[in-house]
Amino acid sequence: MLSDFLRHELGLTGTHVGCEHGVCGACTLLLDGDAVRSCLLFAVQCSGCDVRTVESLAGQRAGEGAATEDPLHPLQEAFREEHALQCGFCTPGFLMSLVPFLERHPDPSDEEIREALSGNLCRCTGYQNLVAAVRSAARRLRAEPGEPDAAS
Amino acid sequence: MKPAPFRYCAPETVDEALELLATGDPEDEVKLLAGGQSLVPAMNFRLARPGLLIDLNRIAELASIATRDDAEGSILRLGAMVRQSAAEHSPDVARLAPLMGEALPSVAHTQIRNRGTVGGSLAHADPAAELPAVMLALDARMHLRSVRGERAVDAGDFFLGLFETALEPDEMLTAIEIDAASAVEGSCFEEVSRRRGDYALAGAAARVRLDADGTCRFARLTFLSVADLPVRALEAEQMLLGERPHDELLRAVAEHAARREIDPGSDIHASSAFRRHLAAGLARRTLATAVSRATAAHGATDHGGASS
Ligand SMILES: Cc1cc2nc3c(=O)[nH]c(=O)nc-3n(C[C@H](O)[C@H](O)[C@H](O)COP(=O)(O)OP(=O)(O)OC[C@H]3O[C@@H](n4cnc5c(N)ncnc54)[C@H](O)[C@@H]3O)c2cc1C
Ligand code: FES
Ligand code: FES
Numbered sequence: 001m002l003s004d005f006l007r008h009e010l011g012l013t014g015t016h017v018g019c020e021h022g023v024c025g026a027c028t029l030l031l032d033g034d035a036v037r038s039c040l041l042f043a044v045q046c047s048g049c050d051v052r053t054v055e056s057l058a059g060q061r062a063g064e065g066a067a068t069e070d071p072l073h074p075l076q077e078a079f080r081e082e083h084a085l086q087c088g089f090c091t092p093g094f095l096m097s098l099v100p101f102l103e104r105h106p107d108p109s110d111e112e113i114r115e116a117l118s119g120n121l122c123r124c125t126g127y128q129n130l131v132a133a134v135r136s137a138a139r140r141l142r143a144e145p146g147e148p149d150a151a152s
Numbered sequence: 153m154k155p156a157p158f159r160y161c162a163p164e165t166v167d168e169a170l171e172l173l174a175t176g177d178p179e180d181e182v183k184l185l186a187g188g189q190s191l192v193p194a195m196n197f198r199l200a201r202p203g204l205l206i207d208l209n210r211i212a213e214l215a216s217i218a219t220r221d222d223a224e225g226s227i228l229r230l231g232a233m234v235r236q237s238a239a240e241h242s243p244d245v246a247r248l249a250p251l252m253g254e255a256l257p258s259v260a261h262t263q264i265r266n267r268g269t270v271g272g273s274l275a276h277a278d279p280a281a282e283l284p285a286v287m288l289a290l291d292a293r294m295h296l297r298s299v300r301g302e303r304a305v306d307a308g309d310f311f312l313g314l315f316e317t318a319l320e321p322d323e324m325l326t327a328i329e330i331d332a333a334s335a336v337e338g339s340c341f342e343e344v345s346r347r348r349g350d351y352a353l354a355g356a357a358a359r360v361r362l363d364a365d366g367t368c369r370f371a372r373l374t375f376l377s378v379a380d381l382p383v384r385a386l387e388a389e390q391m392l393l394g395e396r397p398h399d400e401l402l403r404a405v406a407e408h409a410a411r412r413e414i415d416p417g418s419d420i421h422a423s424s425a426f427r428r429h430l431a432a433g434l435a436r437r438t439l440a441t442a443v444s445r446a447t448a449a450h451g452a453t454d455h456g457g458a459s460s
Contacts, residue, residue, distance in 0.1 A: 021193035118348040119261030
């Protein structure tokens with residue numbers, strides 16, 4: 001599985017594995033920009049594709065030398081401030097589902113946020129704080145002046 | 153769990169894939185891999201243990217959405233490997249098969265639809281899946297190919313039972329063709345599920361075409377999750393033809409369909425009786441919405457010359 005390849009071969013343990021049948025969402029990552037389940041993909045299928053895991057988020061936006069000052073992605077900042085995680089097992093999957101969601105819906109309604117969260121399970125937070133975090137992250141991202149390092 | 157060992161190949165053309173499919177020996181089950189959103193969970197549970205996987209994801213010719221016009225009108229052609237999310241966001245699907253566009257957001261979650269394909273859902277033929285019932289309502293034609301040749305099968309003859317279709321072991325579903333919705337038609341899809349993205353406890357799809365005076369000239373009513381296969385309620389459709397649909401008639405039609413034309417099972421999710429109850433309500437609501445949309449469409453074509 002791609003999820004096992006990342007964790008065991010590459011040592012990238014940010015991608016979590018819960019159910020291995022596509023239900024829980026913990027293993028979600030971006031394949032060519034789209035959120036997908038890595039537990040339902042064989043690593044060999046992704047040859048030549050762009051795979052982004054949760055490890056790619058932090059530090060990405062910080063400028064030269066600023067990496068240690070402001071290492072977190074605005075979505076991660078919002079998760080921390082709004083207490084959108086407790087044990088954190090579900091968090092990478094939520095983050096990687098929400099990155100493309102916020103790119104496509106910069107100003108989402110609560111209804112849209114709930115819909116976007118519905119593909120991932122969290123057993124700790126009760127989801128309320130997740131909704132608040134997405135709202136706050138959307139505000140932060142809208143306030144950002146453009147995308148300095150928009151990866152193509 | 154993890155899949156049992158298997159061999160893997162990723163051909164780049166349909167012909168290559170069909171050759172590989174045809175050479176499979178019975179000892180060593182050969183499976184086509186589309187989005188993998190049903191097959192891979194089954195492999196992870198070791199419910200499926202194919203010896204050879206033929207990955208269709210590198211075959212570009214299967215992944216396109218196309219339209220063409222013939223004497224009868226426009227035809228929408230979806231390659232079997234079109235992702236469910238691509239169809240969901242396709243303007244061609246929204247315009248030519250709005251019923252399908254309305255149903256797609258109910259198929260699982262975005263992350264599943266980003267990978268899951270239209271053809272995979274149809275070939276899988278889960279009676280609780282949305283797309284088979286939608287294809288039945290749309291009178292879609294399934295294009296099947298093997299090294300022996302090509303044939304087209306109507307949706308009504310394609311779904312044969314629980315996870316069972318007209319596909320022969322050496323055949324591949326290559327494309328789905330749908331005649332464009334008429335300009336004066338109304339359609340509607342609705343389902344009831346426990347949580348967003350779950351498989352439906354029951355669902356219904358309706359299409360209605362009305363004359364200028366409101367007489368029903370064409371009707372389709374299909375259900376999912378109420379039998380071993382998607383069901384078309386032929387008697388209920390007949391009850392509508394030649395009538396001017398009103399609330400009482402729609403209620404009677406929906407009750408008839410739910411009592412006489414479906415065979416829901418009981419499982420941990422819902423009892424048979426509850427599914428019948430849901431089916432009746434869903435049939436009435438989808439038909440009523442389809443009728444009001446058809447009426448509105450008439451208004452638009454009668455008076456809205458500017459928009460044509
Ligand atoms: C968590 C979760 C929730 C889901 N919820 C829903 C839901 O609510 N509604 C719903 O409808 N579905 C749901 N699904 C299933 C999803 O829609 C699948 O994508 C779909 O059932 C199968 O499509 P696929 O492309 O993934 O096919 P695969 O899983 O790759 O294949 C499915 C089967 O079809 C065969 N096959 C695939 N393509 C072809 C072809 N072109 N020709 C011949 N045979 C072929 C394969 O060999 C296999 O036997 C869910 C899945 C998950 C993991
Ligand atoms: S581990 Fe992939 S969805 Fe649960
Ligand atoms: S924070 Fe524990 S599962 Fe979500």
